[in-house]
Amino acid sequence: MAEDIGFLSRILTKRSVRRWAKLAKEATVADLRDLRKQRAQAREIKRHIDSLIFYADGRLALPAIGNQSFPKPHDADWSWRPELWSGPLPSPGIASVESKAMLGREATMFHDCARSEITLRQIRNVREADLAAFGVRLDVFRFDGSYLSLALDLPPEAAEGLKRRHLIRLDTILEMEKPIEIFARLNIKHGPNVEQVVRELPLHEKEVMVEFDLAYTKLNEKRVEKLWLDLIFEGPEMNQVTLRDLTFSRRPRAEL
Structure with a gap:
């Protein structure tokens, strides 16, 4: 029975495709009344x-949604990819971003613009080289x-078990105009x-990583x-920055 239904469905689909292909071909000479109904x-x-x-694109495209797989030090005792890069958000973007x-639940934008011409949105990664399911795009006018x-x-x-002998590593893949x-x-x-440690991202290097x-x-x-991390953008005017991936890992420093 299921095979019969599937066979019948394929026949009906082919007929429908042929019908719409024929209507599309005749659209330039069709009666306007009929054309209006066909358009609707x-x-x-x-x-x-x-x-x-x-x-279908979202579910079938690689990398898979929720993927937490990424290269990390062999002795890492903690690793993490934030939700912006791993899963779809209920609201994928913000225009005219206010401070x-x-x-999402983990990312907050801060600025002191009198008038915001900033947009922040989540995008779907579909490149073969991407491990993260999503990326984040920042547009600043x-x-x-x-x-x-x-x-x-x-x-x-x-924060659990965090010691002064730990190294916290940040890896990211980004593009800029x-x-x-x-x-x-x-x-x-x-x-x-609050302890603060600042590092400049080595954007000239192939692998953008800081510890x-x-x-x-x-x-x-x-x-x-x-713990929280601030990504600070210097002179961002008239630019687009796309963070294709961003991951954290933690490892203990080797004993001397």
């Missing part, structure tokens, strides 16, 4: 087809502020204090509460 039908069908293609606006940063809250697991400087600032709240060495901080290991 075609738009209704197209709406459903576009919806099917959209969801402290959040995209006119910029009258003095700072622009994207803050990412790290999960509680990043024109070169700018981007800084990464790791913030660690311990008790009433935050906690040995040079005054971290109180017994009072670590939370």
Whole structure:
């Protein structure tokens, strides 16, 4: 029975395709009254087809949604890819981004522009080389502020067992319309204090990676509460920055 239904469905689909191909071929000479009805039908069908293609592309395209696989040090005791790069957000983007606006549950944009001409949105990665399912695109047009940063809250697991002998590594893949400087600032709240370690991203290198060495901080290991990262964009006006991937890993420093 199922095979019969499938066979019948294929026949009906072929007939429908032939019908619409014939109507499309005759559209230049068709009666206007008939053409108006055909256009309405075609738009209704197209709406459903576009919806099917959209969801099919999202589910069938590689890399897979939710993928947490990425290269990391062999001795890493924690690793993580934020939700912006691993899963679809309920709201994929923000236009005219206000300061402290959040995209998802982990990312917050900060700036001091009087008038925002900034957009931030999640995009689907479909390149063969991409490991992350999604990317994040930042568009900046006119910029009258003095700072622009994207803050990412790290999960509680990043703080568990954190020691001064740890190295925290940040890897990213990004594209820019024109070169700018981007800084990464790791913030660690311990008790009433916050330790900060700043690194400039080596955008001229093939692999964009920085490590935050906690040995040079005054971290109180017994009072670590939370971690977050600020990506700071210098001179972002009239530029588009696409972060194809962004991952964290943590490993203990080798004993001397």
